[in-house]
Amino acid sequence: MRNDTHPTTRTTVTTRLRRSRALLAVTLAGLLVLGGSAAATAATPVPKPSVPYGSRTPDRAPGYQGQVTCMPFESRGAKALRDLLRRTYGANSGGILRPCASGGRSEHKEGRAYDWMLDASRPADRAKADAFLGWLTAKDASGVAGGNAQRLGVQYVIWDTRWWNTWTKRWQPYTGAVPHTDHVHMSLTWDGAYKRTSFWDGWAVARIDHGPCVATEGMLAPRYTAPNYTPCPRPRPAG
Incomplete structure (x- = not known):
């Protein structure tokens, strides 16, 4: 079977696929970091005051x-x-x-x-x-x-x-x-x-x-x- 795809076109498609995969990897990494931070924060909270502070110091x-x-x-x-x-x-x-x-x-x-x-x-x-x-x-x-x-x-x-x-x-x-x-x-x-x-x-x-x-x-x-x-x-x- 002949492959009539122009070399330039094949290069463009390959480049786009690589960029898409890289973007997906970055996005997933970001979600994992955010998820890990949220989990860590949820696991180690800090106390909350009973009422808003009326005294600044x-x-x-x-x-x-x-x-x-x-x-x-x-x-x-x-x-x-x-x-x-x-x-x-x-x-x-x-x-x-x-x-x-x-x-x-x-x-x-x-x-x-x-x-x-x-x-x-x-x-x-x-x-x-x-x-x-x-x-x-x-x-x-x-x-x-x-x-x-x-x-x-x-x-x-x-x-x-x-x-x-x-x-x-x-x-x-x-x-x-x-x-x-x-x-x-x-x-x-x-x-x-x-x-x-x-x-x-x-x-x-x-x-x-x-x-x-x-x-x-x-x-x-x-x-x-x-x-x-x-x-x-x-x-x-x-x-």
């Missing part, structure tokens, strides 16, 4: 507010943080409370810390931790580093041998006895513990709650009953 960071008393009940803010993580990332079995007689100093004993049980060696768990902690500690919409932590009232976090806090705004090595490779520890300020921060109501706290005050060194402070907006005086020496 986040709540003030009070600095370290360590354990001073003992209150064996879960604070509103710690329970709200636990529920927020469950809604965003799925069920988890983390805990808030710790017995007052257990060793060490911990905001768990005041009901204002939460342990989010994740395994640093599992990629799915690490993706959740990275997504949440990245959102928590990076610059927020107003450009403030750690602004989302301040809006939630989170004063510091510990995860996988590192920790971050609102007074230095940087990750540092954590050398405590527990490496925190099986959970993310989050401690709340007193305002965060009582759900008074802008993540929940939209408005940044105007006055810092300093919590109960220790009267004598080495002694526990009275239980928290109401906000304290006056910085605590230095405790009296023991004895």
Whole structure:
């Protein structure tokens, strides 16, 4: 059979076919990238605030507010943080409370810390931790580093041998006895513990709650009953 197609025509058809295939390949690659990005985003979401923010800048960071008393009940803010993580990332079995007689100093004993049980060696768990902690500690919409932590009232976090806090705004090595490779520890300020921060109501706290005050060194402070907006005086020496 004769092939009467002109060589120029055959070249033109071949060129068009190649261009069509290349365009199809680029289009499919783009769809795969978009689909992969959407899947990754869907797999690692970040929390959404309860209401629109009425304050452009986040709540003030009070600095370290360590354990001073003992209150064996879960604070509103710690329970709200636990529920927020469950809604965003799925069920988890983390805990808030710790017995007052257990060793060490911990905001768990005041009901204002939460342990989010994740395994640093599992990629799915690490993706959740990275997504949440990245959102928590990076610059927020107003450009403030750690602004989302301040809006939630989170004063510091510990995860996988590192920790971050609102007074230095940087990750540092954590050398405590527990490496925190099986959970993310989050401690709340007193305002965060009582759900008074802008993540929940939209408005940044105007006055810092300093919590109960220790009267004598080495002694526990009275239980928290109401906000304290006056910085605590230095405790009296023991004895």
